Amino acid sequence: MTIRLVVNGRPRDLEVAPHALLLDVLRDTLDLKGAKRSCDTQVCGACTVLVDGLAVSACTYLAVEADGRSVLTVEGLADGESLHPLQRAFVEAGAVQCGFCTSGMLLTAKAMLAENRTPTRDDVLHYLRGSLCRCTGYRKIVDAVLAAAETAR
């Protein structure tokens, strides 16, 4: 099937199998390796990307569903060499360790901040329930999201 979508601001016409998952199309067809495969069951959040601004698990999202939509991956977050405020906050707060959850965390946080520009700590904790991190204990990730929200205001 042919689908037409925008990935990180760039229009793409792609030939995909009807059962192809968005994660595989991003990683294998478009060589965007930032979204990671882990649990394959929508639990861990490592594969999170934004579709029309909403966070989805690319591991269980059919590529054809993205037809006519706009997809943002971690590779499209920075403006050239200039990091997104969330990326900067993650670096400065020490919110990155192994990095395997990082792209999903960043995009989930971006989706949250689009919904709620003034989140409380509890808001962030709640929103990140679908994003697992086994390295950091989450505190610095939450700090980073709150700091980025503060910067954006």
Next chain:
Amino acid sequence: MSARPLRVVGHPVPRVDAIEKVTGRARYVTDLTLPGMAHAKVLRSPYAHARVRRVDVTRARARPGVFAALAGADLTWCDPYYGPAYRDRPVLAIGVARYEGEPVAAVAAVDEATAEEALELIDVDYEPLAPVMTLEEALAEDAPLVHAGQPPAGHFADLSTLRPRPGTNICHQFQFARGDAAAALGGADVVVEDAYRFPPVQHVALEPHAAVAAWDETGALTLWASTQNPYSVRVELAKMFDVPLARIRVVVPHLGGGFGSKTYAKLEPLAATLARAAARPVRLAASVPEAFQTVRRCASRVAVRAGFRRDGTLVAVACDADYDVGAYADIGPRVVQKGTYTATGPYRVPHVRLEARAVYTNTTPGGAFRGFGVPQLAWALESLFDVAADRLDRDPVDLRRQNFLAHGEEFAPGDTPIDGKLEESLSRAAEAIGWTRAPAADRGRGVAAMLKASVAPSVSEAIVRLHADGSVTVLASAVEMGQGTRTVLTQIAAEVLSVPLARVTVVQPDTAVTPYDQTTSSSRSTAMTGRAVQVAAEDVRDQLLAIAAQNLGVAARELALADGAVVAPARRLTYPEALALKFGMSGGELIGRGVIAPGRTAAPLGGSTPFWEMAVGAAEVSVDEETGAVRVERYVSVADVGRAINPLLLEGQDEGGVVQGLGHTLLEEMLYADGHLLNGTLLVYRVPRADDTPSELECHFVENADGSGPFGAKGAGEGSLIPVSPAVANALARLTGVRLRDLPLTPERVWRALRARSPRA
């Protein structure tokens, strides 16, 4: 040299690989693609224990797009067994499958879908056998044997003393004694005893195990592997394929978490075998459920007795620990002896009898997991310590303080004297949690302490190269898996050579390029690899000083390095100038070498620990009496680290350790029934989420620069995890009067215990 203020060591600089990670550019094994690369899938045993009568891969092999299909019986052209303690694990089951999920056959095909389809064409004739799923079943008289014969020892010299009990499922026994524990317990004023259980849990590194293997036209093998110790993997593969070490190259890209799950060979032997059979590169990437079928923490049951004098002096400890190491020994025997060796914790105990057994069962192999056997025993001893405090009518903090080993005191004959100040950690933890102030009526507080040895003897080597433009390359094989070792090694080299961090590059581990390092585990990288990098950088520094002394006509002792130059009282020679003077041209480089190899000693485990890891945890909890749900409201961890090379990264690591500890304390357990693992997916195996974390979490460090590592550092990263479960259980006991002995402290267990509690008058 005179002490000068540290420029980068001790500072909370951001990690050097942060940018590549926040932009998605960091490459992990599963992000790699090689030309012609095949994709592998594994057929796994549906039975916990079965005779494998016949595996027919003919139809799979004939399927278009399949490059190789293998069963155990096909592996006649290599030694199909591997394992660091015993070489007891076949690459693919041979004759018998010993746990549910054991690889029985494997396929390499043009893509993953084709490989999956080919698996369905493989016929296996199983004869189910009675499994042993628990320690009780495995240790029962006439229990079915997981392994009938005795396999050869693996590649660890210190495990040449493996002591299996033939004809049983016991694959190793460990004993340690000093004084006369039986007599001392007989004469003690107060004796407390109890038995504690620790569940099997999985690491859940977000990146499951993965490997890409490629043989070249000369018969050399390259593996890109998610491993914490490329050099151990190399040894296994060299033995399997009878290839010189020099012709096996193990490269480690970014690692998506390890926590011990990626120590020793895991998928690499199968990936290499398939690549040989397929005659092309093969990628083998495990799923999360397959990670649950690859390695887990060794479960345990621990019976411990402790005797005290009426004044609170601890006089004796006797401990019997059984560890369930699963179907293959992996590094289980070492986990068992290492954990048991420090069963007495950070306390002075004149009379000790410790006995431990490593027991095979028909479950996922048990191996290394953050804490390496110590969390299981600390759970027992530190819980029992609070029971003793109750009996003695003593404050648990005071009772611990009274019995702590002092700085410089002997732990065991021949081993390193205690190199930290436990009372300082305890005092800071007690102060931070507000121990002397009463908690709110619905809160309880508890403390626990820990002591752990690092692996010994061990070896770390490093090379530091100073280039003609004054930039620096560090070659070392400590694996960056999120803990921050690449940043720490960068800081150490930059500090010694007085260059900006951005001028230092730490090369990713590659056994063809970066020198030997035993393992990235045991909290050893900062202390051992970091020290090797420091020595190598000092070697370069001394060469620079010699060049400058000769060319400036100044004694080397009057020279120092500053801002990328050798400075004399009145003159300055930049590194490029120094190198140009030495080589007479604009090329050449200075090469420094660092080797840290303390060797064998008379210590009980064969080597003296390079440092003691010591930490104290303090928890404040609440409980919902209606549901039994325990919530850790506040937690304080204090670790004695000697010096925090990077406080920001260290804090992150210890916070992560606490939360990982909360996992096995409150949530996690691999549950088996009828020979099957019930919860080997993240849908049903719950690890801590962001909203499970304490509202207040503080990680502090005691820094007295008293470690043997660079700038007085000691290892860290496991210490924060170990006190968590006893600290939480002790807090729960002080709040409710309920003492639980089995982890995790699930709502159901707590609720039942609260119901069974005698009604308050």
